[in-house]
Amino acid sequence: MNKLKNLDFNMLVLYVLLTFFVIPRDLQQEFSVVFIIGFFLINIIYVSINDIEIKIKKIDILLYSLSGVICIVILIISPYTTVFTISTFVFLIIAHMSISKKHYISKQYLNRIIYIMCLVSIIIQLILGRYNTINGKISLSIIGDKNFSGVVIILFFMYCSKNKFFLGEILSIFFILILDSRASLLTVVLFLVVKLFKNTIYVLLQRFRLNKIYKLFILMFIITVSISYIWVYKVAIDGVKEYQQGLNDTSNKMRFVANIYAIDLLKNNKEKLIFYGYDNDFKDIFGIYDYEIDLHRRFMGVRLVQPHNSILNINIRSGIIFSLLYFYILSRIIDKLYTKDNLEYILPYLFSTLFLHELLNRKFLVFWLILLCLPSNKVFFTKKYKIKM
Known part of the structure; x- marks a missing residue:
């Protein structure tokens, strides 16, 4: 069983490396389909050949069965597409099969090759990203958006931090400055603050009984709703500045207004949305289109965008x-890795999910989970996995 888990983890590492650092943007969807099919096919073959007995906890069987039934119901009754929901559930299963506390990249030279490969890819992508970016003056060419490019570089920064690649950490901060992504820079600052005051923060989390990830998810949702209403009705009412001319600018107002619009939809259409969502058809519901920004529906005085909060978006x-089942199952997966050593890798990333969508599902989620599996601030990568404190 452990060998199968290691195999799954290695396949997931390969997927992340190829998805974020090799495969062109236009081929991402096709590659994801190939990976999913290949992942489960290899598992079936491996289990059949080695006659492995798979042990699953009863609670996991119940949770995944309920989620599977809900997915089937969505497929049957939803008038909208279901690609987003089904792929989100599939990657949750893949994460469950692959993620555990004890994963190592067992050869030091492989670890260094990964570091150099990612670093070279980021540099090349930033050069190419000057000419084909969708959002911002520059971005990673595979991503196309400066804010999501910032998340990729933050995850690379965390990888460098775990492995003590100090040059990689410095270059990562430099890359984020080039991207001019305020959220990414703030996340790095938060990372350093949490790392500096880790002991105090950990004690506070235990004292307030925030020792489970699902409790953090609930707190995050409450914070999202509260800040959205406070910002729109109290802060933005005093006048909004131009883009990136201050915190109270059009960009931030659009994000919070989109959250309010989504919350209103959930309240006003709860009879339908309790069973299924708008999936990839949400842009038609919101009146937002990729091909013509000027035609976007306007709401509360600004152009409407999709909810940028990862929890609300799902x-x-x-x-x-x-969504309730999904986030509870996901919290159980992350709980295995919710340790004091991982605190600076968990809290800043969760902070990012408050302002960017799709960071808690599919490819960004598995990238983050892989990093959490790796030992933190320790000497590792030896033959016997001896950890030197």
């Missing part, structure tokens, strides 16, 4: 029941 696209 709720509006997949429905309330599925």
Whole structure:
């Protein structure tokens, strides 16, 4: 069983490396389909050949069965597409099969090759990203958006931090400055603050009983709703500045207004959205289109965009029941890795999910989970996996 888990983890590492650092943007969807099919096919063959007995906890069987039933119901009754919801659920299963506390990249030279490969890819992508970016003056060419490019570089920064690649950490901060992504820079600052005051923060989390990830998810959702209403009705009412001319600018107002619009949809259409969401058809519901920004629906004085909060985004696209099950299952997976050593790798990333969508599902999620599996601030990568404190 452990060998199978290691095999799955290695396949997931390969997927992340190819997805973020090799495969062109236009081929991403096709590659994801190939990976999913290949992942489960290899598992079936491996289990059949080695006659492995798979042990699953009863609670996991119950949770995944309920989620599977909900997915089937969504496929049957939803008038919208279901690609987003089904792929989100599939990657959750893959994460469950691959992630555990004890994963190592067992050869030091492989670890260094990964580091150099990612670093070279980022540099090349930034050069190419000057000419084909979708959002911002520059971005990673595979990503096309400066904010999501910032998340990739933050994850690379965390990888360098775990492995003590100090040059990689410095270059990562430099790359984020080039991207001019405020959220990414703030996340790095938060990373350093949490790392500096880790002991105190850990004690506070235990004292307030925030020792489970699902509790953090609930707190994050409450914070999202509260800040959105406070910002729109109290802060933005005093006048909004131009883009990136201050915190109270059009960009931030659009994000918070989109959250309010999504919350209103959930309240006003709860009879339908409790069972299914708008999936990839949400843009038609929101009146937003990739091809013509000027035609976007306007709401509360600004152009409407999709909900940028990762939790709210999944709720509006997949429905309330599925989302509740999804985040509870996900919290159980992350709980295995929710340790004091991982605190600076968990809290800043969760902070990012408050302002960017799709960081808690599919490819960004598995990239982050892989990093959490790796030992933190320790000497490792020896033959016997001896850890030197």
